[in-house]
Every structure is written in C-alpha cells, then in structure tokens.
Amino acid sequence: MKDTTTVYQHGTLAMLVVGLFEGTLPVSELVKHGDMGIGTANDFDGEVVIVDGTVYQVVESGQVNVLGPSDTVPFASVNYYEPQVKEAVQNINSTQVQTKIEEDHQLGNYFAAITMRGTFKHMHTRVVPKQSKPYPMLSEAIKVQPEFTRDNVSGTIVGYYAPYLFQGATVGGFHLHFINDDHDFGGHILDFEIDQAQLEVQELENLLQHLPVTDKNFRSANLNLANMNEEIESAEH
C-alpha cells in the first residue's frame, strides 16, 4: 500500500552546499517512494519536477528532459500525493498564496506537500547550471544562474513546506518548482502570479530521510559548516 503520510528525501541540502553533486540514487529507486516531488539531477544538472510519476528535468538552456530509471539524483524529495484540501484560487501572487497556505494550515512545525495546477499570469524561475568535477561549493556553482519568465502559462507547481528546524537537511519554509503543460518551460520558482489554479495541500506526519551511507565522498565530507544557514539562505531564497 502506498504511504501517503510521508515525504521521502534522498540526500540533504547540506550535501549540495559542500559540492556533493554526484547522483547517489537512481530514479528507479526514487519513484518507489512517491509520484510527485522536486530535486536536482546528477552533476547538479538542473531542476527536477516530478508530476504524476514522470520525472522532468529543466536544464540551464531552458530545455525540459525526462529522466529515465538509471539516471541518478544527489538530492530529491517525493511523496505519494493524496491532498486533504483542494480549493480554487485566483488572482493571487506567490507571496499572498504562501501566506494563505501558512495561515490556513497553521504551517510551521510539520511537513506539507503542495501543488497548484492551473494558469499563471506570470511565472519566474531559475535553473541551476550543470557542474563538472572537481565540483565547486554551492556558493560558487550558483554564481551565474539562468532565469526564465513566461506570461499566461498553464502548468503545475510542485513543492513542499518544511519546518525551519530541518533547514540544512532540506530547505526550511516553502520550496517550489514549476513545469508547464507543454513541457518546455519550468525550474525553481522565484515568484509567480496565479490567474486561476487548483491549490492542493497534503499535511505529512513523517520525513523519511535517506542518506547515501556507502558513498565515500558523503562519508568523508565535512557537513558541519559554521555558516551553513547563511549559505543556504543566500542560495535558496
């Protein structure tokens, strides 16, 4: 039976901060834990958006690929989607809708999966550029990130709210990715404005944090940076 109470996460954000960009989990394993989610790909190559079991990868050119079972990811979160609340929202921007979700669901201390499907007056994304070995630190890797905007676009926002207590393991607060219905535009969301969309929220009682314990680079990395929070804040927001 599919577990709809848990967000499964492979890898941690802290691993990306120190440049552990190599894929350590095949997509075939990832999708055993959920049919919707977000992440990045091997070599930190773009923004991953998982919708209805398909694993889309938006790369720095703006192109959208579909990852196959043997492709790997260093960091991704997925869940089996079964929202408790579905509602129509319209004429609302990203800041407003996030405040609405936080208030309606008393977000703060637990995990939630969020989707918004519909039409957007405006969508503004960015895409992390592919890295090569020897990998730099995150702060270096994201110095130049392509940004993309599109108006009047139909598509799906997929993402999570995570308690700030788990900042470092993951992104504290909202972390949302986008893929359009034509599958030629998407990325890590910077801001957006909804025309009309179906907002769905699934409260989750579990985080299943999976770590690549047999990976040599992971085992020997120093993930206890004194400035971890600052690195994350500057990278993710």
Next chain:
Amino acid sequence: MKDTTTVYQHGTLAMLVVGLFEGTLPVSELVKHGDMGIGTANDFDGEVVIVDGTVYQVVESGQVNVLGPSDTVPFASVNYYEPQVKEAVQNINSTQVQTKIEEDHQLGNYFAAITMRGTFKHMHTRVVPKQSKPYPMLSEAIKVQPEFTRDNVSGTIVGYYAPYLFQGATVGGFHLHFINDDHDFGGHILDFEIDQAQLEVQELENLLQHLPVTDKNFRSANLNLANMNEEIESAEH
C-alpha cells in the same frame, strides 16, 4: 519484514526544549518501529531505555519501571537491532570508546545505533525529573537533576550517533542511556568505564522522523528559537 536500516524517531528534541513534555505516542505504536532505543516518558518523567522490546523507564528516585502499551512518550528513538559489527572491548572509558567508534565507522554524516553489553567498572547517569502542567521550558525543567553512580555493574548501554546536521531534531553526536541487568539502576549516561563488554554498531541509512501533527500544542509551538543550539548543548552534554 522488519526494517533494520532505519532509526524511527517520534517527536523532536526541539519540542522538549520549549516544554512540550506531554506524551503524544503510545508505547504500543513506538515498539512497532523497533526493539531497542531510548527516549523519555509522558511529563518528561525519566529516561527510557528499550532493550529487546521491553520499555524500561528510570525515574528520578532511581527506581526502574516497565512502561505498558498505553503509556505515552513525547520523544523517543527506536530501531530494529541488527548490528553489522560486534567486537569485545575492555578497560576503556566512555571518551575513549566513543572516539574509537567514531574512527572505526567514520561517523559524522550518518546515523548509527550502538549497544555495549557487559560489565562496567563505573557508570554515572542522571535522570530528568517529572514535570507537571503548565510545563516549564527545558532549561528550567533540568535545573535540578538527580545523578546516580554505581561501580562494578552489569548491564546494557543503548543509544545513537546522529549527524550534527540533525541537532535540534535530535541530539547531535552520541546519545546513550543505560539499564543494568538487575533492572534497578540506569539513566542518561554522563560517563562510564568499561571492564569488559560487547560493543555492537549498526550503521543506519534512514531517519524516519514522525511528528505529532494532530497535537494542538505541537502545531502552535514556536520551535524556531534563535538560541536552540545553545539550549540543547547546555541540556544534553
């Protein structure tokens, strides 16, 4: 089939820091996720040690009780024990054996379950005192904590190593409890000296973090204290 790759944790250390001491999970549920572990009981009433499926509670008088299925816990970690490494250790103190485990297993970035069964030249524990409502903050609750020592005692150390990245969710580094074979002495370990013991270590690739999402007090608590790390360091070490 029992999952031997995961440490299951109910609640977080941060919840204790802000005084969420009420039990939010029955023991009957907790023991579905493991047969060994540590925690505390409803009302922050003592130190819990789970050995071979029995849930012992060491209370502030020093007395040891056994918790029943309907007793509840606010915070506990358990796993199904299947150590990959078993070895005899002797004439080694707590600092030395922890350094040995850290080096032998390259601890730092992943979770591990640890037991040491045998005879101890010296064992020094403390036990958190039961609290009543309205609960104080952790720093107030543990201002006076009974300490206990015993020489030449046989028993079992049970506990975990957790990456410091998860400090706040849990205790970063080693967190060890003790129960003696006669079941009349134990607690949260401050220091010890091994005469001879079997050391067993189980590397774990998953943390399953469970949160009491339906608990009103949990949902409304402010768990984002600026001084969370300081509170934890002063409380747990």
